[in-house]
Amino acid sequence: MRNELSSDPYREGRARHYKLHHQKNLRTRLTSWREQEVVRLALEAAGRPEIVLDLPCGTGRYWPVFESNGCRKLIAADISEAMLDVAAEDKPNIADFSYRQLDLFDIDLPDKAVEFISCQRFLHHVSIPEERAQVLSELRRVASGHVAISLWVDGNLQGRRYVNREIRPEPGYGRRICRRRNEVERDFLEAGFTIIDHYDVWPGIAMWRLYLLKV
Numbered sequence: 001m002r003n004e005l006s007s008d009p010y011r012e013g014r015a016r017h018y019k020l021h022h023q024k025n026l027r028t029r030l031t032s033w034r035e036q037e038v039v040r041l042a043l044e045a046a047g048r049p050e051i052v053l054d055l056p057c058g059t060g061r062y063w064p065v066f067e068s069n070g071c072r073k074l075i076a077a078d079i080s081e082a083m084l085d086v087a088a089e090d091k092p093n094i095a096d097f098s099y100r101q102l103d104l105f106d107i108d109l110p111d112k113a114v115e116f117i118s119c120q121r122f123l124h125h126v127s128i129p130e131e132r133a134q135v136l137s138e139l140r141r142v143a144s145g146h147v148a149i150s151l152w153v154d155g156n157l158q159g160r161r162y163v164n165r166e167i168r169p170e171p172g173y174g175r176r177i178c179r180r181r182n183e184v185e186r187d188f189l190e191a192g193f194t195i196i197d198h199y200d201v202w203p204g205i206a207m208w209r210l211y212l213l214k215v
């Protein structure tokens, strides 16, 4: 189990590259737009929560979605100071906005501190089952309402290439893995969540899926 603040996986150059990557061509812009759209659908299904934690926020790709969907208080957080520095260049128009360094394995916030947590593009980097359980337990502790998690699942064209690859477990934030939907869903249920819905970024084609969970 991990309890210390994990090390920064991004440096300044990589953080800026991450931001530019999602704007660099039509394909990445379209995918980013669809990812924002599924977060919007999850917010709507969750009743447009007002107090939101975006963890990990990366360079803030989802802030415009929170801004235009009823969010009144946004805590944006990431382990990476470099990501937070790049993200802070474009602050959202949300009156109660703050950003800070937080570790998903040990979130330094009280129980039920926020209504909704958006956890995008993180969990498929965690290959050790006990560590995934720790992250899910932390998300469930800190949210009072819903958690939206995106990750890679099988059951689509892209997943066929990935799902049978050998997983070499590595601690913390590591190489991305594709997992079977039924195993992912079992993890959510074992962590105590109810699965409300799921939204595929490119249905039938891409591995990206967002799950909306109730605590």
Ligand SMILES: C[S@@+](CC[C@H](N)C(=O)[O-])C[C@H]1O[C@@H](n2cnc3c(N)ncnc32)[C@H](O)[C@@H]1O
Pocket: 006, 009, 010, 055, 056, 057, 058, 059, 060, 061, 077, 078, 079, 080, 083, 102, 103, 104, 105, 119, 120, 121, 122, 173
């Ligand atoms: C692929 S990026 C996704 C960022 C953002 N959610 C998005 O979709 O654009 C993964 C992020 O996870 C952050 N990260 C890695 N380990 C973390 C940890 N232990 N706690 C919090 N954030 C972490 C990285 O710094 C990075 O910003």
